[in-house]
Amino acid sequence: MTKVIVATPVPENRKELFTSVEGADITFIDRTNITIDDIKDAEVILGNLPLSLVEQCENLKWIQLDSAGANTYSSLKEDIILTNASGAYGTAISEHMIGCVLMVMKNLARYLDIQKEHEFTNLGSVNTIVSSKVLSVGMGDIGSNFVKKMNALGAEVYGVRRGVHETPDYCKGMYTMENMDEILPECDIVALSLPETEETVHLFNEARLRKMKKGAILVNVGRGSAIVTEDLLKIMREGYLAGACLDVTDPEPLPKNHPLWNTEHVYITPHISGRFNAALTYDLVLNILKDNLVRYLNNEPLENVVNKKLGY
Missing domain, CATH: 3.40.50.720 (NAD(P)-binding Rossmann-like Domain)
Incomplete structure (x- = not known):
């Protein structure tokens, strides 16, 4: 036995x-x-x-x-x-990611805030998934599930993975870690679902974050180390991105006094998109x-x- x-x-x-x-x-x-x-x-x-x-x-x-x-x-x-x-985990985490995207696109978090103030106020323009460009950096189980769903909702989707691969039928195009900056500035939504490796640590530093489209949405459900936290804080304080939805952070757990908690348009969940929930x-x-x-x-x-x- x-x-x-x-x-x-x-x-x-x-x-x-x-x-x-x-x-x-x-x-x-x-x-x-x-x-x-x-x-x-x-x-x-x-x-x-x-x-x-x-x-x-x-x-x-x-x-x-x-x-x-x-x-x-x-x-x-x-x-x-x-x-x-x-x-x-692909199903549960990809649904969490879509929820995050819609929360930012439709101003839902801000509407929750004004509800607490009992205000009946129109916050103005919103964006749609239809016709948006989506880049999934990481095309394993989680990333591929996410772009499949976003494609079904009407987005134009692209993927990034290590090495050269065929383009799946639900993707407009595939990129590698070396050439993803070619498509990054065009994308309205950038989603990270990367493991932690030497290649992925601090992949999104200030230089790469600034290559993103102004007003884009950043989602990270992989490892917090993929983003340089101080660089993200800097560009979010400038209002460069519409939102940063983080299910993972660096450090993790995020200390109670960390400035990321109170940064406008940063939305944090405590690494719960997967697990056994x-x-x-x-x-x-x-x-x-x-x-x-x-x-x-x-x-x-x-x-x-x-x-x-x-x-x-």
Whole structure:
């Protein structure tokens, strides 16, 4: 029997999903209260645990994350297989992104403010998704879901990803990290869904932020490190962008006294666009974990294998 630790929270009525897998000796643990003694004999870990503990598991051969992001585990030994839960979060996070875009385009946050003042005031012109140009920097599960939906709503969409790729039928064009500045100044909406790698850290510094179209909307749901926070503060204080919607920040969590909280037209959510907040997402995560466990026990190729050098 293969010793399997399930660290992802699983309610009693769902545990059979894992205990029914033949060949697996399943142990469910509470990842908020564990020691190395709880996991030291594991060959397989399903779920995210502190790297400091995982590195002490001498028998570990494979860790399946319940997150899409995997850069925290890039220092794992080469012979340990690392897989993520890519494919589970695209729907929920892309819907969050669209909600952010509409909030800015339609002045919804400002209307909420004047509602509190009991004012019946027309704030004037708004923008539409139809005929807008959208650039998704990152075209994995999340980015591709976002541009598919924006295309369906009538936007002209473009994508950026590492290396040269064919243009999907829902995209007007594809760019690389090296030439995305060619399309950046034309876009009304720029959405970031990037992992944290050497290539993506501080990708959007002041110079690149100023290459964006004046009055554009910036959305970041990937990693906060993709944007230089001080540079974003500077251009937002100038009123250069219509809005910056940040589900991730640098630093994170954002300190209570950080000026970003009170900067006009900056909208912050505490890294909640994904997680398990949507029932659909949670179901998809559990199924990814279970299906990959079956593949592992059957000596079949695993889905979502992470390249530890690239971080995704």
